[in-house]
Amino acid sequence: MIRSMTGYGRGESVAEGYRAVAELKAVNHRYAEINVRMSRDLLAFEELVKKLIADKIRRGRIEVYITLERLSGNVPAIAVNQELAVELKATADKLAQELGVESDLTIAQLLQTEGVVTIREADTDPELVERVLADAVSEGVGNLLAMRTREGEQLSTYFLNRLAKLSDLADQVTERAPQVIEDYRERLKKRLQEWIDGQIEIDESRFLTEVALFAERANIDEELVRLKSHIGQFQATLTLADPVGRKLDFLVQEMNREVNTIGSKANDLVLSRLVVEAKSLLEQIREQVQNVE
Structure with missing residues (x-):
């Protein structure tokens, strides 16, 4: 199941006179970027905090705010x-x-x-502080991941809905494509007849050759096969557990490429309308793919 890159998580840990709080806020980013904000006396634990987060999160900019306080039992x-x-x-x-x-x-x-x-100030126990901080950060990361997972489920539903519409448009294009050739054949024959005005007979062989050349130029079978294949790959990728944002982004680019090629070969008002609808759906998908880890 995919995960969103945005979210918030909070963790808290109390032990032997210490209370640690970790708050994590995540936003979109191409790579993993972790920024930790804590008091100077805790800087020795910064790498530990980053590692605990990096082990669980692969993409996104994570802002981490950590506080540590001594409780009443730990007086100076x-x-x-x-x-x-x-x-x-x-x-x-x-x-x-x-x-x-x-x-x-x-x-x-x-x-x-x-x-x-x-x-x-009372002596600080580094091992105890490390344990309290680690517990707070781990809880915060867990809560952040839970929120990102919930948002990922919503994104998955969003994608599947639009992929279903895109697949339906591809079926309509497949159904319409042969008619484009037939319409061209009829238009060409009518124009030739008007031009020669019955004075000579139409060369059937040359006429069929011209129609065949148009059919070859307008053929979109390969583009449709690849488009449907990309749709299937996108749907399958949504079920993977690993971060898949970059792969989904690549698939959207490939689908857009096929739709653009179909549009350039369309030469038909119905196909052109279907292509515009498909490009609109792909743009909606592309925008939301930027939110996927």
Whole structure:
């Protein structure tokens, strides 16, 4: 089953004081392009994140947003330089006594003094962080793939509907083609008769040769065979599990080539109308094929 290249997926993982969230947004792109956005302290895990995504997604531009937060159970360590605080308090009291004023240095002011209090982030466990990030990204990728698969099912239905119409048009062209030769034969014979005005007889041999030459130039049997073959290949490709966007794009180009050739040989209003309808369907298919992984 085909998959769309667009979609969104979110994953979250919580373990031992950490909470990681991964959000993935995918849009169309010819190749696979993965852009990861995370804080600088997590850059060491960027390649891991890209690999987890690249193993599952072959085409599309993927924007990844990752956040990691410490939960309440993982608080930073606070250290107080008590000796410095005592020294500052003693100095303030001595200065107040010498100036004959009351010392009003408070604990709050002491704690705000540079060097008295040091806050140190709790040690980070790289293996734990890697596991939490990997779990969040894997869940996000899974949800993204699920959305791309659902959209792929809708695209598949869309394609099959238009391929059925295209196949019907091809059948109409096949049915009409012999009549084009017969119409030409009748028109040519009528013109010749009007031209010679009954004065001489029509050379039947030369007349039939001219009709045969027209039939050869207007023959579209090979184009119809190839067109129907491409339609069948397209339908079969829709059932494959591998990324098939490029193959479908190629098949659309080939179908368009055959339809254009039929149009150039048409020389018939009915066939021309059918060709225009077929090209319109192929354009609709081509636009949506750009969304297939």
